[in-house]
Amino acid sequence: MSVNVSTLQARISGESTASSPLSTEEYFVNMGPQHPSTHGVLRLVLRLDGETVRDVVPVLGYIHRGIEKMGEHGNYRQFVHLVDRMDYLAALSNNWAVTMVVEKAAKMETTDRIQAIRTLVCELQRIQSHQLWWGVFGMDLGGFTPFFYGLRDREQLCDIFEKTIGARLTMNYIQPGGVMYDIHPDFVKDVKTFLAYFKSKLPEYDTLMSENVIIQERLRGIGKLSAERALALGATGPVLRASGVAHDLRKSEPYGLYSQVDFDVPVGTTGDCWDRYWVRMEEMRQSIRIVEQLIDNIPEGKTFMVKPAAKIKVPAGVHYSHMETPRGVLGVVLVSDGKESPYRIHCRTPNFNNLWCIGEMATGGRIGDLVAMLSSIDLVIPDIDR
C-alpha cells in the first residue's frame, strides 16, 4: 500500500535550505496557539534562520468543533444558527449561504423585499468586517490608533444591527424562507446617517494608514502571490482578486439583488500585501455604493414566506451553492436523503484555502513580514477549523 501517514515531526524537520556560507543554525518557533497576531488559536510552526522565515507549517484544530457532524443531527434551521459561529465576522453571509442552498434545493420562494434586505445587511456587514480588519491590520503592524478608529466606526454598524436584528455578532437573521424580522423603522435613516459619517472618515483612514510611508514600505512587494498560484491554492475573495483575477460571485453568478446594482470589482496587479490592503479598502467604497443604491429602493412585500415553525424537507440529492463573503467564496455542499435533517453537510470555507497561501508567501520573508501577510489574508480561525 502506497499510503503514507506522516506526523508533524516528520513534516517540519525537513532538509535545511540554508546554503549561504553566512547562514546560521536554523531553529523552530511555535507561533500560537496563543499569539496576539494569529487572530485566534492558529498555530504556525516556523523554521527560522535568524529573522528569516524558511518554512511555515500551519497546525490547525485548536477550535475544531465538528460543525459538520452537528449539522447531521439537527434540522436546517438549527444548522443556520450554527454557522454563525463559523465566520463570526460575517455571520449574515454564512446564514445566507446555508439559506441559499436550502432554498434552492427545497425550491422555496422569496420576495424581492427579502432579497433586498439580505443584500443590504450583508453589504453592511462586509463594511463592518473590513473595518475590523483595517483596525487589526494597523495593530499588527504596530500602530495602535487605527485599531481604535476602526472599532469606533464598527460600533456604529453594531448599533444598526442591534436595532433591526437584536444581536451584535451572531445574528441568525437570514433564515430559509425569509428574514427573521422586518427591518426596524429607523433602519433607512440610520444607514444613511452611517454612510454619511463613514464617507467622511474614509479619507482619514487613508491619511493615517494608506498614505503613510511606513505602511507602504512594509507592504509593498511583500508576500507576493501570482494569479496562477492563487488559483492553484484555491484562494478566493480579496486574496485572489489582489492577485489580478477578477473573480467575484456577486458579478459572475449574481444572487440576491446584486444583478440590479452597479458596482466595480477592485482587482490588484501583483498580489502583494499592499494590493490586498488596497482591494479591501476599495471594497468598502464599493459596498457603500451598493448600499446607497439599495437603501432608498427597498421593495414592499412579505419578509417571511413560510411559517417559522414549518418543517423544511429537502429532496434527496446533492446540492451546492456558494456566495461571496467578505473573505471569499463560501460554498455549502448539502447531501440530503429527504429527511428533515441533512444527511451530510460540508462547508467550503474561504479561510481554509486562503490560509495555505501563507506558506507560499512567507518563505524567505521576515517575521515582521509574516505578521503583515497573516493580517492581509484576514483570517478567522473558527472558519478554518469549523
Next chain:
Amino acid sequence: MSDESIAAPEVLPPPEKHVGTGGAVTGAVPWIDKSGAIGGVFKGIRSLFSGMKVTVGYLMRPSTVITQQYPENRETLKLPDRFRAQLAFNHDDNGYHKCTMCRICEEACPNVSIIITGREKPAVSKKEIDSFVWRLDSCTFCNTCVIVCPFGVLRFDGTFESSVYDRRLLAYTLNDYAGPVASVLEKIEDPEARKAAMEKRDPYGAHTIIEALAERQRAKKAATHAAYAAAKAARIAKKEAAKAAAEAPAAEPAAEAKDVG
C-alpha cells in the same frame, strides 16, 4: 464616491477579461512615488506629518470622545427593543401565562436550552406545565423559540446583567406558577380553586432537572451504543452473506438446473 483618490492610474496591463465580471476596476493602486529619491523622502515625511495631524486633531477636540461610562450610565443606557439577552415569560395582568406545553420551542431549540416538564397530576386541563426551564448558560439567543411559539408565550428582554459565581445559577425556571393556561384559569369562578390550581414556582432549582436530564442522556448513550453495535453486526452479516452469494454462484445454478431437470 472618493474615486478621485484612486483614479490616477499608473500604466498597467488591463486585467484578463473574465466572463461575467464587467466593470472590474484595474489595479490603479496608489502609493508614494519613490522614483525621485529626494522628492520621495519629502513626500514620505509629509505623509507622516499628515498622520500626526489626524491623531492630534482628536486629542484637541474633546467632543470626539464617545465613551459611554457603563456602570455610571446604567439609568440612561437604553438598549434596542429587539436586543436579545434574557428569555422571559409573558404573564398577563393577572399573572397568568399562556403556555400549553406544546413543546414546539423545546424541539426547535438548537441545543436543548429549554426543558419543559409537565405536572404529573394536572389539576384542571389535560396537560399542565410544571416548570419551564431555560438554561441561560447554554442559550445562544437565536430567537428561534420566540418566533416558533404559536401562543406568544415567550419574549426576549435586554437585561444583560446576569454574571454569576456559580454556573448552576444560570438555569432559570421561567414560569411564575405551575398550572393551566390563562384561558382555563379564567373559566374557574372560585378564586380559591384558581389559587389551588396554581402552584408557585421559584426561578431557582432548575439545575436538578438538568441533572436528571443528564442522567437520561447517559442511559440514551448506552442505548445508542447498543444500537450501533447491532447495526454494525447486521452490516457485517449482510456483507458476508453477499460475499457468500458471490462465491457460490457456480454451485447454485447447477443445483437449480438439477431441480428443473
Next chain:
Amino acid sequence: MSWQVKTMAERTGDLLPGSPWTAVLYVLLTILAVTAFVTLCGLVLIYAERKVSAHFQCRLGPMRVGWHGLLQTIADTIKLLLKEDIVPRDADALLHILAPVLSFAGMLLVMIALPMSPSIQVADMNIGVLYVTAVSGLGVLGILLGGWSSNNKWSLLGAMRAGAQIISYEVSATLALLVVVLFAGTLQLSGIVQSQETGWWIWRAHGCGIVAFSIFMIAGTAEINRTPFDLAEGESELTAGFHTEYSGLRFSFFFLSEFLNMFVLAAMASTLFLGGWMPLHVGHFTVFNGIMDLLPPGLWFTLKTSAVIFLIMWFRWTFPRLRVDQLMRLEWKILLPIGFVNLFVSAACVVTGFYFFAG
C-alpha cells in the same frame, strides 16, 4: 544675569562642613532623592501616557480609580509588587534576576547627572555628556541578559533585535550630541545649559541644530524601544519580546525603566537643544529675557521635557512599526551619513563663528 549652579553634592557639603560623614550622607540623600523622584516620575508618566493615548483614540482612559483615574498607577504598582515572581525552571536564574536590575540601574545612574534647575542636580560632572552616553548603554545589557537568560526563543529574538538596534542608534545619537558639544565647547551638562543663555542651540546653530535635534529624537526613540521602533517587544510579532518570561516585580522594573528612559531622553533633548532649565532668551534683548526669567527655571525644564515627552507619545500613537531591515537601513544609510555631514558643517560653523549671538 548669571545663574548660580548649586548641586546636591555641594549642599551636602554645606550641611556638615568638613565632616567625614559627608560622603555617607551624600550617598543616602542621593538614594532617597533619586528613588522618590523616579517613583513619582514613573507614576505620573504612566498615568499621562494612558490618558494621552486614550484621548488620541477618542476615549477617556482610566476613570474609575480615584478622580479621573488618578490613583490608577498606584493600584497597578501595588499589584505588581505583590504578584508572584516566576523564574522559569530552565532559565539562568542569576542572570534572569540580574537583568531587570541592570536595566533599571542604567536609567537611575543617568538621573543623577540631569540638571533640572540651577539648584536641582545631584552631581555636576565635567564630563556629563560622556557619562550619560556611557551609563545609558548599561540598559541594553539588561535587555540582552533578560532575553538570553529567559530560555525562550521569542525573548532571545527580542533581545537580539534590541541589541542590534540600540547599539546602532547610539552612534547617531552620539553624533547628534557632539554637535551641541562643539557649539557649547564643554561636556559639562550645566555648562551646556548656561551656554544657551543667549538662545537655544536648536535655532542658534542655523540648520545644524534642527537636524541634530531630529536625529537625536529619532535615534533616541529607537534607543528606548518605543513605537515606531519597538521591535524588541513588538507585541504582534514577538509576543512580549525580551520580557516575555518576566512577571511581577521584575517585569515592573522593565516597565518602569521603559517609561523613565523616555523621561531621560526628553530631559537630555531639552537640556542639549532646548536650553534645559534656561528660560527662552533671545540674544541680548534684556526686556524680553527679563520677562521670560519670571518663570522659575525648574518650571521651564518641566515644560520643555513635557513637550518632548508629548512628542514621543504622539509618535507612538500615530505610527506603525518598522521592519528590522528597514530599521537598520534607516540608521546606517540615512541617519548616519546625515549625522556626519551635519557634524562637519557644524564644526565649520563653530570655527568660523557662523551662528547666532556667537559673541
Next chain:
Amino acid sequence: MGVITDKLPGVLEPVPGGQVLLTAVDQLINWSRSNSLWPLTFGTSCCAIEMMMATGAARHDMARFGAEVARPSPRQADLLVIAGTIVKRMAPRLRTLYEQMAEPRYVMATGSCAICGGPFMYDSYTTIRGADEVIPVDVYVPGCPPRPEAFFYGLLTLQKMIREGESIRHPGERRRPVLAALPEGMTLDDIRKEMQDLLSHDANVKMVDELAEGAHFSAELKDF
C-alpha cells in the same frame, strides 16, 4: 514581596491591634488587585471579538477600569478571559496558559461556549462542555457573545469578589460572595437587585461570609 505578604499575618496577628491593621492591609491589597486587572490577549472565537470591542472600542473603553493593558504574555497578566469555545486539543494549552500566569490570577468565562459548551454542547466530538472542566473559573458571564456592557458587569462582579473574598491570612483561598447560596423565598429579581446594589455601593456593603458549598447549596434548593 511574596515573602512579606506570607509573613505579615504571622507577625501582626499576635500584636494588639494587629488584626485591624491586617484588615486594612487586606483592603489595600484587594483594592489594588481589583483595580488593576490586566487581561491576557487570548480569545478563541466569537466572544473574543466582543472582548475586543470592550477593550478596543472607544465607545466602551475598558481603560476606565484600568484593565486596558492587555498583556500578550501570560506571565504578566492577571485576568484570563476565556472568550470562546475550548476544544479537546486546546484544553491542555489553556491549562498551560493558566499555569504560566503568576498568582494571583483570575479567570472569567464569557459566553455560552466557555460556560458549558453552548451551541456545541451536544453532538460535538471535540468541544469541552465548560471551561471549568479544565481550569477553575471565578466568574461566569453568560451571553452568546455577551455584549461589552455585560462583559463589564462581569468585570465588576469579579472586582467585587476580589474585594470581599480574599485575605492574605488565607493565601490562595478565595471566597465567593453569598449569591451562590440562596436564602429561601428569594427571586431572580431580588438577586439581580442585590447584585446591582452591591456593585453600585462598592466596598461599603457587608457581604455574608459564607463559602458557597455544593452540599449546602443543594440542601437549600431542595426546600423549594
Next chain:
Amino acid sequence: MDAPNLIAAVQALQPDATVREKTDRPTLIVPAEGLVALATRLRDDPALKFELLEAHTAIDWIEEDRFELLYLLASIAHGHVLTLSVSVDRENPEVPTLCNVYPIAEWLERESYDLMGILYDDHPDLRRLFLEDDWVGFPLRKDYEDDFMLERPE
C-alpha cells in the same frame, strides 16, 4: 459551455463516465483509476480549463457500503462548473491523490482523511489535520462512536 455540452466534452475524454442523477450541478461518476489523468486534462484543456478545485468532500453512504468523493471543479475563465464523483469501497477507501494537479488538494484531502478516513495514494503528507495524531476513529463516518460525545436528549 452549458451543462449538456460540457458533459459530452468530458465524456469524450473519459468514455466510461456516467451522469450522476439528483444533483444541481453537472456531475459525472468516474472511476478512481483514471482520476489523475482526467483531472489533468480537465485543467489543461483550453476549452474546459477547470483551474479551480473549489471543494472536495466525502459522503459516507453506509447503507450502500461505499464512500462517495465529490470534487467540485470550477473554471473562472469560462464560467462553468463540473463535479466529479468517485465511489470507493468502505472497507478499503483508497483513491489516487490530486495533489499534483491541484496543490490545494493536499489539504482538502488531509481534511477528508482526518474526518472520513479516506486514504489517498501518493499523498506527500497524509496526516491528521484537525484532530490529534492519536485520535481513534473518523468522526464524520456514520458509525463513529465516541464516549465523550453527548447526544441531544429527546
